[in-house]
Amino acid sequence: MSDTHAQTVAYVRDTMLDQQDPPLNQVGAVKWIRENLFSGWLNILLTLLSLWVVYAALSHLLPWALRGIWDASNLSECRALAAERYGADASVACWAVLAERWPQLIFGFFPKELYWRPILAFLLFLAAVAPVLFSSVPRKMLWVTALAPFALFWLIWGGSIWGPIAAILGFVIGWAIMTYAAPKIGALLAVILAIIVPVLYWLFVCGPLAGALASVVPLSLQTVATQKMGGFLLATIIGVSGIVLSLPLGILLALGRQSDMFIINKFSVAFIEIIRGVPLIVWLFTASLLLNYFLPPGTNFDLMLRVIIMVTLFSAAYIAEVVRGGLAALPKGQYEAADALGLDYWKSMRLIILPQALKISIPGIVNTFIGLFKDTTLVVFIGLLDPIGLSSSIRASTDWNGVYWELFVFIGLCFFIFCFSMGRYSLFLEKKLRREHR
């Protein structure tokens, strides 16, 4: 180009400026606060409002909870101590009620000297669920899981050890028929036999056998009646039995509802809709008031067992709907691929369809379980002593008449811990099983 401008003063800077730090309000905490908390008038308003809510809640709750009285034997003593320590009109918690009554809230009226049994049972329960929940636990622990139901039953209710052992024998008989007789008599006959023979065994042989064994080698724990159980022990027993029993039943119902067979399909639909359409509390009243009408005269069985059956049926119907959603969400190609491989119905379900469908429905299933566990509190209305029922009976004693919040806080926290950890586990499982987008 021409050199006309060769001698003119450069108006374009030819040296780089030194790099400078960004403005103070564009970095670090200040930037974060500006962007997240005070980005507009609505945001500022919301922030201030929520800060005020947090302050108002904490400024009432924290002094109340932290200054709480732990060493008193009744409410009036508690209030006297509070007045002495913090002035006449101080509002402080009376945690002494928990210090004195926590065994009752947790075990109900279980005999004090036998507390080790529910505690041991709880530890055994944890050991039994560990291999189911976490795949890193050695697989051999599954034997503990298989035997745990019988051991737990024996630990909690007591009685002769031969009863549970004789009951296990029934399963062994069924397994033996399936393994050794199936090649000789055909699969179908073996399945029918493996169902009928153990049932006959439990009905007619099991009891006398256990009695005979018990008379030879008496080995038993002190029996504890169901009426003595209460609090979180009761809630956990009902909740865990309901969860364990309702999952398989719910899956069966969902398969029934997806089935092509007219009668099976309609029966499943009717069952699911009737159960889901009526509140659990009505079903519980049905169990306590009406079951005697439906059973042969003179039949009388444990109220807790009735409740477990009702809770199981109830949550099975909900699980069936959740699983049905999972089944419907699978692409049709999966079903066709399973058929093309020549798998029969049960094999295709077990190996191809259900693993995927259940994976999809994990959040819904866990939500149902959480709901079931929370619903165990409803048993208070038919006379079982769940934690909320026990809080009323604690309040009915003259010592603690007028204690509300401390008990509610404790019960609420316990439920929160149980349910929240179930929810977190479901998130963990979802993340672990996610196959796409890794």
Added chain:
Amino acid sequence: MATISDPPERGFRLSQLIFDTRYRSMTIQVVAMVLIGLLLSWLISNTIHNLEALGKDFNFGFLSQPAGYDINQQLIDYNNQMTHGRAALVGILNTLLVAVLGCALATVLGVIAGVLRLSNNWVVSRLTAVYVEGFRNVPLLLWIVLIFALMTESMPAPRDFRGEDGSSMLLGESVAITNRGVYIPNVVFSRSLGGNDVAAPEPEAPAAAAATTNMAGTYGASRIATGGAGVQTGQSGTSAAAGGEAGDGAAEGGEVIPTSSGWDWLLILAVLIAGGVGAKLLGTRAAHIQESTGKRPMTLPLQIAAVLVPLIVVLVGLGASLDKPHLGGFNFDGGVHLRNSLIALWLALSLYTGAFIAEIVRGGILAISKGQTEAAYALGLRPGTTMNLVILPQALRVIIPPLISQFLNLTKNSSLAIAVGYMDVRSTLGGITINQTGRELEGMLLLGLFYLVLSLLISGVMNLYNSSVKLKER
């Protein structure tokens, strides 16, 4: 040719019933049918035998016998001389009342919390998360009992409102929150369609007489006239009309007592609906004009006027006024008394279900990909229009089905009324009636049927709606 590929003809063999997949499903179904039939007949024969052994029969005659118990909250006229059937109806209406109130509040709470949980504002989203997780993970029963205890234990007694330094009423001396419940103003009409009573000719205390006679029904029984008044049947209207006729004779004597009847509320509801339809028509007309001329006429003020003007005319015509609660002898008089049981049940159900709805709303909004918003902006739509025409229709499709199932849950959970003594259908039909008549079987059957029909109705309506908004594919 075709005969080559045909399987050889063979007669039907019995083993095909089990081993041939064409026939096996029939076998299974027949076996299942027989088993279910056996089970049902076993249950029914047991029931018949048990009923015989107890000397009971199976009939619903008890529904027409006098009930003999009082119900402390009634939407329709009821006294203890009326039948068990009527008591059940009162309970049903109470269940529906708390369900409708709960669904409305829960939706509002849930939508607000769901949107706020997605907010960029850290404090707000954390606070909402605490609300959602806290309510979702603690049993509903505990919340009901807790709010009930909060109301009865921590609120001031009515006598605390006496004097200068006591508790004070809210919102211009019109709402009182006491440990016996919440008192809110009632809307009353001096020219009620059902006719007005006239004050007894005692000139010294017209105001007090007005306040006491205003409480229709037995002493102490409060009527919730707001909101639920639309469901008042003709019965209360006619009884009020009868009172009106009696009153007309003495009209020249005393002062007219403002009152409210179902007819007034029906009229107001009709006017509101007509106004809404009118506003909608105005909108359609504006759209037509816009399509033909390209210019949209002004609609919003007209639409507001179409709803408000007739309403105001009717309210003035009926002589509407607020009947504020005021301190009487030991308690508040006048206004509407919302009992603690209703308040506790309503708030707990709404807060609890609201937490679930918040998660549903959050999921629905997250389910709409960001590309939809960007595409709408690329088309030149403004943010408001984008929300209305693009995001919401798609988000609602995800939100509505689980939302309705939450409404169903709330309705069924309202049976927890038993914890606070709210007189819903389970307490009347499924509680006191069963205890008094000893008809457990019939009572529970009716109770179950009521809930079942209600659930099926709601889910039927929901399915209709759902199929109208769902994605139309090939």
